[in-house]
Amino acid sequence: MKEKEVVVIGSGPAGYTASIYLSRAMLNPLLFEGFNAGGTVGGQLMTTGLVENFPGFQDGIDGQTLMTQIRRQAINCGVECVTSDILSVKKEGENFILSDGNEEKYSAKSLIIATGSLAKRLDLESEKKFWTKGISACAVCDGGLPIFRNKILAVIGGGDSAIEEAVYLTKFAQKVYLIHRRDELRASKIMQKHLRQNPKIETLLSKIPVEFYGENLLAGIKLKDTKTQEISTLQVSGCFEAIGNVPNTKFFKDLIKLDENGYVIVDENNMTNISGIFAAGDVMSPQYRQAIIAAGNGAKAALACEKWILNK
Numbered sequence: 001m002k003e004k005e006v007v008v009i010g011s012g013p014a015g016y017t018a019s020i021y022l023s024r025a026m027l028n029p030l031l032f033e034g035f036n037a038g039g040t041v042g043g044q045l046m047t048t049g050l051v052e053n054f055p056g057f058q059d060g061i062d063g064q065t066l067m068t069q070i071r072r073q074a075i076n077c078g079v080e081c082v083t084s085d086i087l088s089v090k091k092e093g094e095n096f097i098l099s100d101g102n103e104e105k106y107s108a109k110s111l112i113i114a115t116g117s118l119a120k121r122l123d124l125e126s127e128k129k130f131w132t133k134g135i136s137a138c139a140v141c142d143g144g145l146p147i148f149r150n151k152i153l154a155v156i157g158g159g160d161s162a163i164e165e166a167v168y169l170t171k172f173a174q175k176v177y178l179i180h181r182r183d184e185l186r187a188s189k190i191m192q193k194h195l196r197q198n199p200k201i202e203t204l205l206s207k208i209p210v211e212f213y214g215e216n217l218l219a220g221i222k223l224k225d226t227k228t229q230e231i232s233t234l235q236v237s238g239c240f241e242a243i244g245n246v247p248n249t250k251f252f253k254d255l256i257k258l259d260e261n262g263y264v265i266v267d268e269n270n271m272t273n274i275s276g277i278f279a280a281g282d283v284m285s286p287q288y289r290q291a292i293i294a295a296g297n298g299a300k301a302a303l304a305c306e307k308w309i310l311n312k
């Protein structure tokens with residue numbers, strides 16, 4: 001059994017930042033980076049193009065490079081990284097016992113859960129071809145990129161996120177289509193008002209994408225009318241999917257309290273309902289989903305965790 005003061009689970013900006021702070025506090029954290037249970041090691045930034053809104057990089061930085069550098073920084077600070085998925089967490093006495101399916105188990109006095117969330121995808125075969133080549137799940141991350149500027153774009157979804165993304169994209173785009181599968185939007189009234197007030201957005205109801213097409217970059221979407229089954233084409237240079245996110249909380253659902261959408265509930269010190277378990281980043285925050293917020297949140301959870309260990 002490997003014994004630790006603190007184990008961090010998750011390898012996005014929240015997890016690495018938490019582990020950097022814990023390491024500098026001489027707590028020798030172990031960080032489980034995941035393998036494939038919660039998406040790519042390094043989190044959603046690994047599939048993001050240019051990140052222009054993370055401070056410190058005057059010309060922006062590629063998402064993958066940013067995560068590679070944060071990881072290296074963590075290792076240079078002494079963080080021990082393990083590339084495997086935690087498959088179970090149990091409380092035994094004062095400690096938490098973790099297993100990644102291998103023979104050796106891990107025991108920790110405290111945990112920071114930073115497993116993030118995964119953007120839901122449409123799951124079309126043609127979507128894979130154009131992912132990062134015209135299709136994205138984050139307008140704030142990618143909307144200002146040259147391939148989308150002054151172009152006709154689409155957003156898929158009928159919730160608050162879809163409207164938020166569509167409105168945001170109108171800063172750069174010539175026109176934005178909001179495409180929703182039903183004949184009424186799910187979004188709140190206030191967001192629908194923002195939508196109606198924006199002359200650059202046209203809403204297409206009762207339509208679902210059935211195929212993305214183009215050469216190397218996305219050139220358009222084939223849409224099916226969900227009422228008439230009719231197929232039409234829509235020429236767009238970009239498509240932003242905003243069809244909801246799923247938090248990576250499957251392995252903690254029996255241990256800690258989650259909200260009705262599966263997100264971890266925390267107090268003002270990022271502690272869950274179980275003393276000694278903290279959470280940070282997208283796994284506890286469905287609203288903002290920004291790398292800088294996740295990183296800041298990871299730092300906060302680490303500082304709170306350090307204090308908790310000292311006062312124990």
Ligand code: NAP
Nearest residue numbers: 122157158159160161162164181182186242243244245286
């Ligand atoms: P959401 O409310 O779950 O909306 C997801 C949307 O995607 C729904 O309209 C859904 O259609 C559609 N959808 C789901 N699967 C689909 C599929 N396979 N194909 C086509 N469409 C699909 O998610 P969200 O918009 O990300 O919002 C999540 C939470 O964050 C909400 O509580 C929201 O209020 C909150 N939020 C608030 C703000 C704000 O207040 N400014 C901004 C963003 C998010 P159906 O409607 O048919 O189910």
